[in-house]
Amino acid sequence: MPIQCFRLVALLVFLASPLVSQAATDDLDQADESQGQAAQSTVARYQCEGGVRLEAAYLNLPNGDSFATLEYKGHLIPMHISQSGSGALYVADDEQNSYRWHTKGERGRLSFMAADHTAKEESILDDCKELPGLK
Numbered sequence: 001m002p003i004q005c006f007r008l009v010a011l012l013v014f015l016a017s018p019l020v021s022q023a024a025t026d027d028l029d030q031a032d033e034s035q036g037q038a039a040q041s042t043v044a045r046y047q048c049e050g051g052v053r054l055e056a057a058y059l060n061l062p063n064g065d066s067f068a069t070l071e072y073k074g075h076l077i078p079m080h081i082s083q084s085g086s087g088a089l090y091v092a093d094d095e096q097n098s099y100r101w102h103t104k105g106e107r108g109r110l111s112f113m114a115a116d117h118t119a120k121e122e123s124i125l126d127d128c129k130e131l132p133g134l135k
Helices: 003-016 022-035
Strands: 040-047 053-060 066-072 075-082 088-092 099-104 107-112 122-130
Antiparallel strands (some): 040 053, 053 066, 088 099, 099 107
């Protein structure tokens, strides 16, 4: 998938996300007009164990909210930032399809946790390293 197309799709997924409220949109408009701040977006490509590649589009809003959309095995996975002890932890918006993307520096790890209170997190892709050239 071409990078420009991925960015557009990731942005559309973000805008369609139920987590985006009118308040967040108002905060973004106010920040743009009054403080000169703007949302920051980046796209990164990662190579993981076994040669598997993964792409991620990140969006950071001036109000502190952060979102990511992963492209993995032909599927787009919209995510929102969650509390993490170290690095950044993004959790899928779809609780029934609960992927987790944990990044720290230029490394990442993709895991899955079923929507069951007794479920344990299962690793899907380990040792993902960001590839140069997309930022």
